[in-house]
Amino acid sequence: MEAEAAKLIGAGIAMTGMIGAGIGVGNIFGNFVAGALRNPSAAASQVGNLFVGAALAEALGILAFVMGILIWIS
Amino acid sequence: MADPLHQFQIQKIVDLPDVTLPGLGPVDLAFTNSHLAMTIAFVVVVGFLALVTSSAKVVPGRLQAVGETLFGMIDNMTDGIIGHDGRKYFPFVFTIFLFILGMNILGMFLSFTATSQLAVTATFALLTFGLVLVVGFVKNGLGFFSLFWPTGAPLVMRPVVGLIEFFSFLLRPITLMLRLFGNMMGGHIALKVFAGFVATAVIGAAGWFGILIFPLSLGMTVGLTALEFLVAFLQAFVFAVLTCIYLNDVVNLGHGH
Numbered sequence: 001m002e003a004e005a006a007k008l009i010g011a012g013i014a015m016t017g018m019i020g021a022g023i024g025v026g027n028i029f030g031n032f033v034a035g036a037l038r039n040p041s042a043a044a045s046q047v048g049n050l051f052v053g054a055a056l057a058e059a060l061g062i063l064a065f066v067m068g069i070l071i072w073i074s
Numbered sequence: 075m076a077d078p079l080h081q082f083q084i085q086k087i088v089d090l091p092d093v094t095l096p097g098l099g100p101v102d103l104a105f106t107n108s109h110l111a112m113t114i115a116f117v118v119v120v121g122f123l124a125l126v127t128s129s130a131k132v133v134p135g136r137l138q139a140v141g142e143t144l145f146g147m148i149d150n151m152t153d154g155i156i157g158h159d160g161r162k163y164f165p166f167v168f169t170i171f172l173f174i175l176g177m178n179i180l181g182m183f184l185s186f187t188a189t190s191q192l193a194v195t196a197t198f199a200l201l202t203f204g205l206v207l208v209v210g211f212v213k214n215g216l217g218f219f220s221l222f223w224p225t226g227a228p229l230v231m232r233p234v235v236g237l238i239e240f241f242s243f244l245l246r247p248i249t250l251m252l253r254l255f256g257n258m259m260g261g262h263i264a265l266k267v268f269a270g271f272v273a274t275a276v277i278g279a280a281g282w283f284g285i286l287i288f289p290l291s292l293g294m295t296v297g298l299t300a301l302e303f304l305v306a307f308l309q310a311f312v313f314a315v316l317t318c319i320y321l322n323d324v325v326n327l328g329h330g331h
Contacts, residue, residue: 048151048154048155048315051308051311051312051315052312052315052316052319055253055309055312055315055316056249058253058257059249059252059253062252062253062256062257062260063249063252063256065256065260066252066255066256069259073079
């Protein structure tokens with residue numbers, strides 16, 4: 001296999017790290033909605049926590065994205 | 075199709091002569107498109123706040139209400155997260171929030187997004203990290219290091235957990251920098267790729283498949299543009315929230331848990 005092809009395949013595989021970030025962010029928002037339906041009056045106070053949690057989970061997917069870009073353009 | 079990474083290239087608008095600084099070597103002082111985008115964001119933010127406060131009334135009009143909502147949102151956030159001392163750190167958080175928000179939103183209108191440059195986001199992350207370190211050492215002295223001594227864990231586990239805490243503390247500026255950079259760059263690449271599909275379909279390079287590709291990718295471009303406006307606000311907000319949380323760690327060290 002050519003080195004160029006292997007590099008592109010590697011960049012593609014690095015993107016699979018986003019699967020985990022997708023599961024994580026989906027979990028956070030799903031659980032937030034489930035909790036908000038049980039106790040709607042407490043939901044508004046937790047929106048800040050919701051976005052911080054989503055941002056922290058998403059950061060790991062972004063790390064995978066940056067890795068993929070680095071492999072692609074290097 | 076144009077290269078989707080082309081939009082992130084730094085181009086010189088006005089070339090100024092190099093300056094040689096002692097210890098740093100030659101520094102290129104050219105006025106670049108990144109510089110221009112940041113200057114526009116600065117002017118917009120300062121102009122907006124000056125406009126909002128120029129004819130302040132007790133009962134706010136529309137424009138003043140927008141400014142007060144932004145101000146109140148960050149004020150509530152610093153008070154809610156940092157607590158009693160939050161007001162002291164409000165100017166820093168509000169400045170960084172508005173500047174990042176301005177650059178993110180302008181990135182949707184200009185052809186260049188300043189926050190999609192690693193150098194720009196790294197500067198913000200290092201500013202925040204540096205402020206956390208300075209506040210931590212000034213307020214707590216060497217007691218700052220008790221941040222890495224989790225009193226809630228069993229004694230045997232404390233060195234291990236403390237080591238993990240220490241490394242996650244060192245990773246904070248890196249994740250702060252990469253989150254903003256990755257979100258802005260990723261969003262703009264995706265936009266450009268789908269816009270490129272539209273162009274490919276319209277010029278007929280895809281043959282009759284273009285009839286199928288065109289509406290799908292045009293719809294996707296419109297949807298992604300709307301999403302990018304949300305992301306632009308959300309990332310500025312997340313940056314401000316995380317700044318508050320990191321500041322809270324050192325401001326209320328020892329009695330915040």
